[in-house]
Amino acid sequence: MSRRGDLDVIVVGAGASGGALALALARDGFSVAIVEAREPVPWRETDDVDLRVVALAPDARDLLADLDVWTSIESARASPYRRMRVWDALAPGELAFDAAERGESALGWIVENKLIQHTLWQALHRPASNGGTLRMCCPATIADISEDDDAVAAALDDGTRLRARVLVAAEGAESSVRQKLRIGFDGRDYGQRAVVAHVASERAHENTAWQRFMPGGPVAFLPLADGRSSIVWSLPDEEAARMLALDDAAFCAELGAASDFRLGTIKATTKRAAFPLRLRLRLAERYVAGRCALMGDAAHVVHPLAGQGMNLGLRDVACLRRVLRDARERGSDLGAAHVLRRYERERRSENTLAARGLDAIERIYGSSSTPLAALRGAALAVAGRFSPLRHVLADLAAGRF
Ligand SMILES: Cc1cc2nc3c(=O)[nH]c(=O)nc-3n(C[C@H](O)[C@H](O)[C@H](O)COP(=O)(O)OP(=O)(O)OC[C@H]3O[C@@H](n4cnc5c(N)ncnc54)[C@H](O)[C@@H]3O)c2cc1C
Structure with a gap:
């Protein structure tokens, strides 16, 4: 009752x-x-x-705005990212998304969970x-x-x-x-860990989220408002343990190479932490x-x-x-x-x-098989040149399924 x-x-x-x-x-x-x-x-x-x-998508921001909490979050510390560049370590081709192309001010915002x-x-x-x-x-x-x-x-x-x-x-x-x-x-179970840290870079991040697919897992550089980037590097467990054990100079050299030095040389500004991707x-x-x-x-x-x-x-x-x-x-x-x-x-x-x-993306891009590498290189190249497909992918990247 x-x-x-x-x-x-x-x-x-x-x-x-x-x-x-x-x-x-x-x-x-x-x-x-x-x-x-x-x-x-x-x-x-x-x-x-x-x-x-x-990385909060625009519709997530809209919900927080509707609840009257977004203004406080944004004025406290939130960093808009206006562009995104995605490329592959094993194949040519690149995807680039720009908020301006879509008449928007940002593709999303980098915000602390806390x-x-x-x-x-x-x-x-x-x-x-x-x-x-x-x-x-x-x-x-x-x-x-x-x-x-x-x-x-x-x-x-x-x-x-x-x-x-x-x-x-x-x-x-x-x-x-x-x-x-x-x-x-x-x-x-991915048997991976995400290594995270905030780093400074020789070149400006240009409010761009950079992501490179590597055979062991993707590495992402997310732009912070203070000019640094927050990195999320998914790695097999043993590789992650090795990265955590390196000194700052050796870690930054590996990270620079993993990112193709797109942002130039990298400097550590925080300790590193790892989140298990078991689940x-x-x-x-x-x-x-x-x-x-x-x-x-x-x-x-x-x-x-x-x-x-x-x-x-x-x-x-x-x-x-x-x-x-x-x-x-x-x-x-x-x-x-x-x-x-x-x-x-x-x-x-x-x-x-x-x-x-x-x-599926993790499996395809996490594989070092040669036929798959050729296929995904072609896919990135086609998607990069074909504007409607690029817009669909930009929607996916911004979380609009
Ligand atoms: C490395 C990494 C990077 C990520 N990057 C992104 C990103 O860029 N964008 C994105 O959208 N997502 C990202 N995520 C995922 C995102 O962090 C989570 O999906 C999100 O935080 C989940 O929120 P939630 O509220 O569902 O759960 P949680 O954040 O886990 O919150 C659960 C809450 O419940 C409480 N709780 C737990 N047990 C109990 C209990 N028994 N009784 C009462 N309360 C309890 C906890 O204290 C906590 O407050 C990332 C995750 C990882 C690991």
């Missing part, structure tokens, strides 16, 4: 996906609780640029408008979930009990809710179980080569927000199977296409 005091939605996890969803729904007038295991590390202007950065999460977290503490409410439960995790006909009940580890029409798991790749619901999370292709077999739904990395994890993970998660947010608003307008139960299935149908197909597409 539906009870007084029941919430509309419980969101588990306050990363970019969960934080944006909880904020959006509270602003749309829903009653929401957010359950987060640990308070996010605060972002401070005086700290150096954090090593975890993402800044996005911190800004959303602060906004979650401001009173909701439109009659919405937001209850923060932090630090807390979900100990148990049960359902009856009208609601899903969540028992938190601190003894709090919450009931709502819908529970959304946005707790990242290791989602405990997904495991409790026994939803499979299958995929492929870089994982797809939940379902996004919905009863009144529970998965989103963001809890539902799909993709290879970082095109920088799409967070962008896909924010597209999940936009979709579920629209689906729940429509359900409320029609007077439907927010957690009804037909409502949540609509979200699942829309998002699962797009996310699967993106994940499989990125996986």
